[in-house]
């Protein structure tokens with residue numbers, strides 16, 4: 001009888017969030033976890049925001065892919081030499097200290113990376129880019145934040161168009177409509193400013209806000225998106241294809257690793 005194929009492990013980055021009474025919780029929205037289980041077909045592994053205490057080589061020796069999640073918190077502008085954040089800024093220094101070095105190490109070994117919302121911002125900063133801290137205050141830009149007075153389910157509905165570069169790597173994955181247009185949801189106040197030298201822009205909103213990037217020189221799959229495909233990973237055809245492409249890259253990485261350590265996976 002053929003041996004069951006072990007599912008690959010996909011790391012999912014957590015936030016460190018304060019709760020009542022000064023306790024902190026490592027937390028991840030269930031939607032990322034569900035998307036990794038259903039649309040990627042992998043075992044989700046939550047990665048706590050423990051900064052220097054994380055053992056990156058040990059972690060990466062067991063991971064087959066990495067999902068960088070969204071979060072209401074913002075990357076500390078000190079990481080991209082930006083002006084100090086405003087007093088009402090929500091920060092997560094433990095998450096910054098965890099994800100930024102992890103991204104660089106993951107990319108170095110060719111680990112597939114899917115970076116979502118705060119994730120694309122972290123990817124850009126980790127590789128030397130910078131962020132706009134308040135996109136809606138820039139001339140000609142839209143407000144890309146969601147209306148917090150609305151029910152959460154409505155806040156994740158598609159609300160503006162993006163144009164996907166027809167000659168990029170993302171177009172054949174997402175299969176946008178005519179003119180490279182497709183609708184996405186939008187729950188961010190920050191956005192990519194100076195794009196890291198190793199990243200290329202794959203999609204933009206009508207106002208020029210960067211909506212997706214890839215990394216042509218990466219050994220593996222590296223895609224960042226500013227929207228939230230995890231909202232409807234099976235129902236929305238673009239999201240489904242994005243997670244499928246990531247899953248294929250994850251399985252290829254896992255099989256390659258399995259080959260190197262000398263045990264066989266049976267298809």
Ligand SMILES: N[C@@H](CCC(=O)NCCCC(=O)O)C(=O)O
Nearest residue numbers: 070071072073117118188189190
């Ligand atoms: N804080 C950053 C990143 C925005 C972001 O990731 N939003 C996701 C909110 C929903 C969630 O918790 O997943 C910004 O404002 O640009």
